[in-house]
Amino acid sequence: MKNKLRGIFHWIDERVNLRDLIEFMGKKYVPIHEHSVWYYFGGVSLFLFIIQVVTGILLLLYYKGSEELAFESINFIMSKVQFGWLIRSIHSWAANLFILAAIIHMFSVYFTRAYRKPREITWLTGMAMLFLGMGFGFSGYLLPWNELAFFATKVGTDIAGVVPLIGKPIMILMRGGDDVTGATLSRMFGFHVAIFPGLFAVFLGVHLLLVQRQGMSEPLGYEDSPETQRTMPFFPNFLLRDLLLWLLVLNVIAVLAVLFPWELGQKADLFAPAPSGIKPEWYFLFMFQSLKYIPAQVLFVDGEVLGILLFGLAGLLWTLVPFWDRKSAAGKKSRWTTYAGLFVVLYIILFTILGWLA
Amino acid sequence: MSERFGLRVMFIVFLLVSPGKASVFAQDQCLACHELIEDNHAALFKRDIHHTKGLSCADCHGGDASKEDMETAMDPKAGFIGIPQGDRISETCAKCHSNAATMVKQYDSILPLDQMEHLQTSVHWDLSTSGKEHIVQCTSCHGAHGIVPKANRNSPVHPLNIPATCAKCHSNATFMRDYNPSLPVDQLEKYKTSVHGKRNEGGDPKAAECASCHGSHEILAANDVRSRVYPTNLPLTCSHCHSDAAYMRGYGIASDQYEQFAKSVHGKALLEKKDLGAPACNDCHGNHGAVPPGVESVSKVCGTCHALNAELFATSPHKKAFDSRKLPECETCHGNHEIVAATDELLGVKGRAVCAWCHKEDSNIKGYYTARTMRALTDSLIAAEDSAIMLVAEAEQKGMEIGEAKFKLREIRQARLETRTKVHSFNLKQFQEVADGGFTDASAVTKQATEAIDQYYFRRWGLLVASLIITTLAVSLFVYIRRIENEQAVNR
Amino acid sequence: MENAEQPLSAQSKRDFLKFILGGSLLAWIASVVYPLVAYLKPPKQAEVEVTSVKVGKLQDIEKDSGQIVKFGSKPVILVRAADGKLAAFGATCTHLDCTVQFRKDLGVIWCACHNGKYDLTGRNIAGPPPRPLDPLRVIVRGEEVFISKLT
Incomplete structure (x- = not known):
């Protein structure tokens, strides 16, 4: 048995040189320090993304992306297909957990300054994936074609349409027409299962390649204290720990999916009045809530436009942090970057809670 | 000149x-x-x-x-x-008749003073075709010269003369067409066939005539909610005489119809829920031609609304049996004025069941057996429906998707309601067919609901098992990592 | 070398650990694979049982013609012979499940896939079909023509 396995290994090794890879992995070390725990969130995000891919493909086998059939097909998946309820529930729960894990991962990278040279590209691809993840969430939200999703999409695309000049074309592009209709559903379906996954795969490939190539980032000041430097081999130690954590995450998802199955709600009716309590997904909530607080007119500028522009600008600045945070790049502590990050975290938490309670 | x-x-x-x-x-x-x-x-x-x-x-x-x-x-x-021409006529009368000073002080009259006022709000005060005057003036009914008190037998508004007075216009098709083409003009003809009409013709001033129900000066269209003959007001209008025991003395009929009606399913629907589809007195007795329905025609009268039941009854063995024994059809089991909502208790051979009145175990065994079986089927269908409802509710409460079974519950209910109609065929086979449909649906729903409930527990047990497996795997993996790292430490 | 110096109990403990690890790994794989396989199995769709369909008015059906009628989810062929007689069969060829058609020029029911032929009583008369077409009942009720299952 063992010989046979070895034979197969040799066969592959001769052709693709597996030994190099193993050697590379064996030489790869993960630094151990007080912030090591944050390293795991990248892996968890990856794992959740894998779950999304698997369950997403499975859902695709039964889902019908049309105005007439979308709701019914998901109802069918949940009531008729064996374990369909489980797959759909996992897909919905893991989607949210993925965004959560990705956000935590992003902030941990921000606060440990892991984006600094030479990892700017890793950061940029990561941010791209975070935005794509939100796009996944936004497009996937509409796919069950239920009432809440329908109106949330209406509101969401409406907000995008407020942006001067480019807003209107973007809105029409997202809706596939002037209004949210069956055409929007087809479009979101396309985004969700083809365009976004394609883009995501490219960014993810680059991201992972760079992580492996450059190794884990070490926090500032880590190199200055060589006597405390400790490391752990990436393989098998870190990888096994990763797997252990993934198992636990999987169990959490299973518990959530079984005990709190994702609701399907009412089928969307294009001509029904909007129900109360339309809320976007929780990760858009802080923006949604902020827009509510901005007065209708601020210095001859429409409040909503101003809000969207401010958020756009903030997002851009945040994404470009490796380029303006010169101090970190130079290996120095930069207090103001930390303060800015803390402000953003507190702001998001506060407004998410306000939005939740509203 | x-x-x-x-x-x-x-x-x-x-x-x-x-x-x-x-x-x-x-x-x-x-x-x-x-x-x-x-x-x-x-x-x-x-x-x-x-x-x-x-x-x-x-x-x-x-x-x-x-x-x-x-x-x-x-x-x-x-x-x-x-x-005096046109409205001048009534104005001339009203000059005195609406004037308390003249009527009371000068003539010591006890006549009401609001007759003109009433007339002006009545349906008769519509503009006439000429557009210059109103249709009915005082003289139209009371005459002009030779007016006598209405108690005088010669007065055109004496109870015995009123039908003819009203008919002057209301039986004149040509005249009525100008004002209300859809209004029938055969009221007098019908009235003459009614018990009221016959008594009136025979000289009984107590029998109801037109004004007894419609009022006199204040007559309103029958579809006016304020009208005394508007469906919801009609029972009270009839009861004005028919519930007056003293007034009805000598006619040999009861005077508690209104009380009974008010308690009945029809009365409650009409008087309490204001359901205009529910029958008022006239819907069974006729209005102008009011008579109690004859024994054989009861099912026809009830059947105008309860069509299916009547149809089934007409083809059932009971039709002949009831008619030959002079038993009123629907009424025998359901009563008349006090009809209460028919419950399943009426069916069967025990307790308040009506079948056993005739169908005794020792004498009328076939009917006895049929009644007993129908009741047993009804009871078990109800039980099946109840348990299906409970199961669906339980599955739903457990958060299971059970829309299909829930929808099917309606079919059980439908079958159950249909059996209640089918009872009137008094044919066990017909009854059983419908009931069986209900049982099939009930067992289908029960199966689906039970499966959903089982599925609920299956999910939880599955989760438990999966969690145990994952926990074991995680713990052993954890121990395994520790071991590797210990070995690495030793090796170093 | 070191293993030999370990006490025997530690050795068996390791084996036990590997046993648990391997066993639970297998169990875990099973607990993931089972739902996935079950999910892939298409659920039974309750097919609406059709016992009869209305075709249309008798006068609208030409003599010496044939038409395909939808009977539930299956096709049925209704032929009317030159003498006006009606007959209906399952339109699924008994050879390889193609849908048959009426050939006016040949006066037969014909399958385009492999040139199978049936006469107007459904009998397989030429070509590869191994047995006659499944017969159905044609009922003419007044003006209307119905096709129903043989009961």
């Missing part, structure tokens, strides 16, 4: 031949003169209550009744208006 001249000649002749009548002239010259010329109006007016009370022609026609000379007496300058 020549007529005027003729009158004048006659008048002069009259003066010449009867000088002794001078004293009459001093009182009412109009009447005196018109009597002399044998004017029928004058003759009638002599019998008129208004004449008795001392009114003169001039009180209505204007002019000066004290003047002998026709020219001066009937001079428009003296207020002569001739024959």
Whole structure:
């Protein structure tokens, strides 16, 4: 048995040189320090993304992306297909957990300054994936074609349409027409299962390649204290720990999916009045809530436009942090970057809670 | 002109031949003169209550009744208006009849003073086709000259005369077409066939005539919610006489119909829920042709609404059996005025079940057996439905998707309701067919709901097992990592 | 070398650990694979049982013609012979499940896939079909023509 396995290994090794890879992995070390725990969130995000891919493909086998059939097909998946309820529930729960894990991962990278040279590209691809993840969430939200999703999409695309000049074309592009209709559903379906996954795969490939190539980032000041430097081999130690954590995450998802199955709600009716309590997904909530607080007119500028522009600008600045945070790049502590990050975290938490309670 | 001249000649002749009548002239010259010329109006007016009370022609026609000379007496300058036209007629009457000072103080009258007011709000006060006047004036019903109190047998509004008075217009198809083409004109014909009509014709002033139900001056269209014959008001209108035990004495019928009706399923629907689809008195008894339905026609009358039941009954063995025994059809089991909502208790052979009245275990075994079996089927169908509802509710409460079974619950209910109708075929086979459909649906729902509930527990047990497996795997993996790292530490 | 110096109990403990690890790994794989396989199995769709369908008015059906009628989810062929007689069969060829058609020029029911032929009583008369077409009942009720299952 063992010989046979070895034979197969040799066969592959001769052709693709597996030994190099193993050697590379064996030489790869993960630094151990007080912030090591944050390293795991990248892996968890990856794992959740894998779950999304698997369950997403499975859902695709039964889902019908049309105005007439979308709701019914998901109802069918949940009531008729064996374990369909489980797959759909996992897909919905893991989607949210993925965004959560990705956000935590992003902030941990921000606060440990892991984006600094030479990892700017890793950061940029990561941010791209975070935005794509939100796009996944936004497009996937509409796919069950239920009432809440329908109106949330209406509101969401409406907000995008407020942006001067480019807003209107973007809105029409997202809706596939002037209004949210069956055409929007087809479009979101396309985004969700083809365009976004394609883009995501490219960014993810680059991201992972760079992580492996450059190794884990070490926090500032880590190199200055060589006597405390400790490391752990990436393989098998870190990888096994990763797997252990993934198992636990999987169990959490299973518990959530079984005990709190994702609701399907009412089928969307294009001509029904909007129900109360339309809320976007929780990760858009802080923006949604902020827009509510901005007065209708601020210095001859429409409040909503101003809000969207401010958020756009903030997002851009945040994404470009490796380029303006010169101090970190130079290996120095930069207090103001930390303060800015803390402000953003507190702001998001506060407004998410306000939005939740509203 | 020549007529005027003729009158004048006659008048002069009259003066010449009867000088002794001078004293009459001093009182009412109009009447005196018109009597002399044998004017029928004058003759009638002599019998008129208004004449008795001392009114003169001039009180209505204007002019000066004290003047002998026709020219001066009937001079428009003296207020002569001739024959009042259009609304002037009623205004002339109302001048006194709506005036308390005149009526009460001067004539000591107890007549109501609001007759004109009522007339003006009634359906009769619509504008006539000419558009210049209203349809009905006081004189239309009461006449002009020779008016007598309505208690007088000669009054056109005496109870025995009212039908004919109203029919003057209401049975005139040509006339009625101008105002309300959809209104029937056969009320009088129908009325004559009714118990009321026959008694009225026979000279019984107590029997209801038109005004008894419709009112007099204040008559409103039947579809006016304020009308006394509007469906929700009608039972009370009928009860006005029929619930008055003293009034009904001597007619040999009960006087508790209203009470019973008010308690009945029909009465509750009509009077409490204001459901206009529910029958009022007239829907079973007829209105103008009111009679109690005959024994054989009961099922037809009930069947106008309860069509399926009546149809089934008509083809059932009970039809012949009831008719030959002179048993009223629906009424025998369901009662008449006090019909309560039919419950399943009526069916069967025990307790309040009505079948056992005739179908005894020892004498009428076949019917007894049928009734017992139907009731047993009904009971088990109800039980099956209840348990299906409970199971669906439980599955739903557990958060399971059970829309299909829930939808199917309606079919069980439908079958159950249909069996209640099918009872009236009194045919076990027909009944059983429908009931079986219900049982099939019930077992299908029960199966789906039970599966959903099982699925609920399956999910939780599955989760438990999966969690145990994952926990074991995680713990052993954890121990394994520790071991590797210990070895690495030793090796280093 | 070191293993030999370990006490025997430690050795068996390791084996036990590997046993648990391997066993639970297998169990875990099973607990993931089972739902996935079950999910892939298409659920039974309750097919609406059709016992009869209305075709249309008798006068609208030409003599010496044939038409395909939808009977539930299956096709049925209704043929009317030149003498006006009606007959209906399952339109699924008994050879390889193609849908048959009426050939006016040949006066037969014909399958385009492999040139199978049936006469107007459904009998397989030429070509590869191994047995006659499944017969159905044609009912003419007044003006209307119905096709129903043989009961």
